[in-house]
Amino acid sequence: MTRVSSRLLQAGLSALFVLLIAAHVGGALHFDPIERVEAWLYDAWLKRTAPTGADDRIAILDIDEASLKSVGRWPWSRDTMTALVERLFDHYGVAAVGFDVVFAEADRSSGLDTLKALSQGELAGERAFAAALQKIAPRLDYDARFAEALAERPVSLGYYFVPEGYRATRTGTLPPWSLPPEVFGALKPGRPAAGYGANLAPFQDAAQGAGFFNMLADDDGTARQMSLVLPYGEGYYLALSASTLRIAFGGDAASAGVEQSELLGRNYLAPWLEVGGIRVPLGADGTVHVPYRAGSPFPYISAADVLAGKAPVGQLENRIVLVGSTAPGLADLRVTPFSSTFPGVEIHAHLIAGMLDGTTRVTPPWARDARLAAVLLLGAVLIVVLLRFGPALGLAATLALLGLLLAAYGAAWARFQVVPMAAPMLAVAGLYALNTAYGLFAATRSKRQITRLFGQYVPPELAAEMSRDPAHYTMEGQSRDMSVLFSDIRGFTNFSEKLSPTELSEVLNAYLSTMTRIVQQHQGTIDKYIGDAIMAFWNAPVDLADHAARAVRTALEMQAALPQLNDEFAARGWPAVKIGVGVNTGRMSVGNMGSEFRMAYTVMGDAVNLGSRLEGITKQYGVGILVTQSTVDADPVHAYMKVDEVRVKGKETPVAIYEPLGAKDRLADDVRSAAAAFDAAFAAYQKQDWDAAETALRALDAKSPRALYDVYLERIAQFRAAPPPQGWDGVYVYTTK
Structure with a gap:
């Protein structure tokens, strides 16, 4: 050249x-x-x-674990919510309240319906009973009392929109739109929703405002931007933060428009929103970047303390109060740039503070x-x-x-x-x-061909065998049925922070050497190390008919090797290691892939990606290993317990996932019986027989507590509070990797 x-x-x-x-x-x-x-x-x-620093304008009323223990499981009775609203305004003198919850179902906990049925049935004609019922009925109509508590007070209820692509359900009563459809001209920020889940009509009619509390997340699952307006039907609706700010400043109607600017001869249009006399610039899609503050700027006050009158008045007086939850069971935790378990209600607080200070940011x-x-x-x-x-x-x-x-x-x-x-x-x-x-x-001026020898990937004995018949093996790309394994150290960031760089290197070398030895003992091919993660596969380059069983046996032995390894680590003052392992079997592309600068003998394809997803969700269930149905079908050696049916991110077809229990011929009776009991509990869960499922799970948990049982108990509690949509197929959807 x-x-x-x-x-x-x-x-x-x-x-x-x-x-x-x-x-x-x-x-x-x-x-x-x-x-x-x-x-x-x-x-x-x-x-x-x-x-940094505290913000004395906003407080968060927290439905926390202490409140749930004191008052009872969520949702609370409307009688309790009435007392909460009245105490916030009448005793604590708050400026406004925004609810990061939705009141979508009538409250019948007072027994009023039963008393009315008696008055028209067995006790019909009993004047004394009828008179007493007429006297106490207003006190027992909890929904009516809650609506009265909302009326004439600066309260903004919360609701949510159902995004496009989901079932177009419409529950409750949507508030009137806040902005007419033509207010933004041709910009039309925000995506129209498919439906909504709103509050009961009496509550919505009584409240001074309402706002949607939909959260946005980027592709990595992090909430960096939030919509302040969304279109639906014939107009635009306000977010909970904007609605709460509006009523806190007197409840005047919101206004909006479009600002025109010129740069280098080109005209640009940017929408804006005004609430409570504060103008907020918006992005073209109606969003703003959440102006997060460092630390904990907003005080969290337990709802139980407010109900009991124990909370200091100074923490709530003249403040905007947002009612939400940090209880893990209520699942309102988000990922933000500052935390992976950030209370969703606090995002609204940061938005309100940013609008008050004029510090919300937009992409121009x-x-x-x-x-x-x-x-x-x-x-x-x-x-x-x-x-x-x-x-x-x-x-x-x-x-x-x-x-x-x-x-x-x-x-x-x-x-x-x-x-x-x-x-x-x-x-x-x-x-x-x-x-x-x-x-x-x-x-x-060299045209070196960058090729890796098979000996870099497979055990030495396999490389020696392959060298005797090199024509039978190739690094060229091909498609074949294979099994892939992913393993990863859980909490590696926290783990690594406890060690010096030298110690971290020694720990990783010892850990990876132990695990690699197990992979190679079962004739697996090491694909790569990704930091602390290991990727390996079977049935290439050497044909292995029992590749699924080998991969599962490897995963089990990797977990079994941890106690001894951790004992060695403890003797040297190093923290213990916990790992998650995912195994999948399916059609994959395997061969030497890469660029002219770097090549690698590796596997690719949807089946590989699914194996990686499995490793990532092991921690969600508290299990060490997860495999797919295809692996179970290809492995006659091991016994399995079905853990769930899920849709992982990027896939529409449900995937059944299993926990390997061990070799069938060596499985203990108690393990076998516990697996059968969980199978029955899972079947009841998918049939929405919550009582049967909960009874079975609690019996299992009493014998041998597991995080897996807690996962389903939490789900059952959530579904009792907010039942799944009609036609639910029992499949759990993962929206993050």
Whole structure:
């Protein structure tokens, strides 16, 4: 290859790289790594700049575990809720209350319906009974009393919209829309909903306001932005945070519109919302970035303490109060840049505080054009510098351009704008890396074929066997039935923080060596190590008819090896290791894959992805190993217990998942009987026979407590409070990886 042709190829590859990133910015292509870097940059900047300190304007009334123990399981009776509302306003003098809960069902706990039935049946004609009933009926009509407590008080109820793509259910009474459909002109922010779940009509009619409490999450499951307006029917509706802020400032109607601006000869439109006299800029989709504060700025007051009058008046007086729950059983915990178990109700509090302070951030309408211009312009400049002046000056130019982009990101942030900069930054850094790698390649003038020997992946004895008949084995891509295993150390971040770098290296070496030895003992092929994670597969390159049984036996022995390994760790002062293992069997593509710079003998396909998902959800059930139906069907050696039927993220077809119990011919009687009892409990659960399922689970838990039983007991409690939709197929849906 001549020098000129080499430079032309280098320039062509560089230009193609820039154009691909530009296509991502323009929306023609989508690259997840760019979005992940964008999320990391946003989170890092948010944490670095987040304000600290307490906020004396907002408080959170927490339906916590202590409240559930004191008052009883949720939902509470309307009599209790009436007392709570009256005490908040009459005793504590709060400014406004927003409910991050929905009151969708009538309360019949007072027995009034039974008394009325008696007055028309067995006790019909009994004047004394009728007179007494007429006298006490108003006190026993808990729903009516709750509606009276809401009336004339600044209370905003909560409800939710059913997103598109879900069953279009409509329950309760939706409040009147807050904004007419034409208020945003042609922008039309937000996606129309398919339905809603709202409050009973008497409550909605009595309350001064209501707002939806739908949460948004990015692709990684993190709540960074929230919608303040959503369209439905003939108008736009307010979020709970905006509705609560509106009634706290007198209840005047909300207003909205579109602001026009011009930049470099182009016109841009941006929506805005005004509530309580406060104007809030919105993104084109009606969202704002949640202005999270560091630490714990809002006091949490137990609902039980308020009902008992034990809470300090100063913590609630003249404050906006949001009623929600941190109890794990009520499942209102979210992932945010600050925590993976963040109470959903506090997100509304941060939004209200941000609107009050004017610190909510939006992505301006010109952001995409600015990013596209940055990618193309800076990319062109850097290509010229790298081709003409070489890597040394190219490195200086790269660092200077990255600094410029970071400064632009910070300047926009200071103006309460979020202008994504990951794509331009990756274009700059990637160009330098690409050209440096190409320069090394061109300098050596070598056409080395990057091929890994099978001995790097399989046990030495297999490599020796393969060397005797090399023609029978190939690293070329092929499709075949295989079994794949993923294992991972649970809580590795916390685990690693307890060790020095040297100790962490020693721990990982000891752990990975032990587990790899087990994989190779059962003729598995090590695919890769991903930090503390192990990926292995069976039935390639060597044919193994019993690959499913080997993979499951490996998983069981990996778990069995942990006690001895942890004893060795404890002797050296190291923390104990717990792992989760996922195994799946199915059709996979296997072969030498990668780029001209790096190749790897690996497996790919949906069956591989599903195996990874299984490992990720073992901790959800408190089990060490999960396998799929296809693995169970292919393995006649081991006994299994069905754990659940799930839909994992990205899949519509339900997947049955199982816990391997051990070899069938060596299975203990108590293990076999416990598995049979759980199978019966699971069958009752899927039939929505909550009582039978709960009885069986509690009996199992009394004999031998397991986190698995607690998972289903919590689900049953949730379904009793909010029954599954009609036609529910008993499948649990995972929306995160």
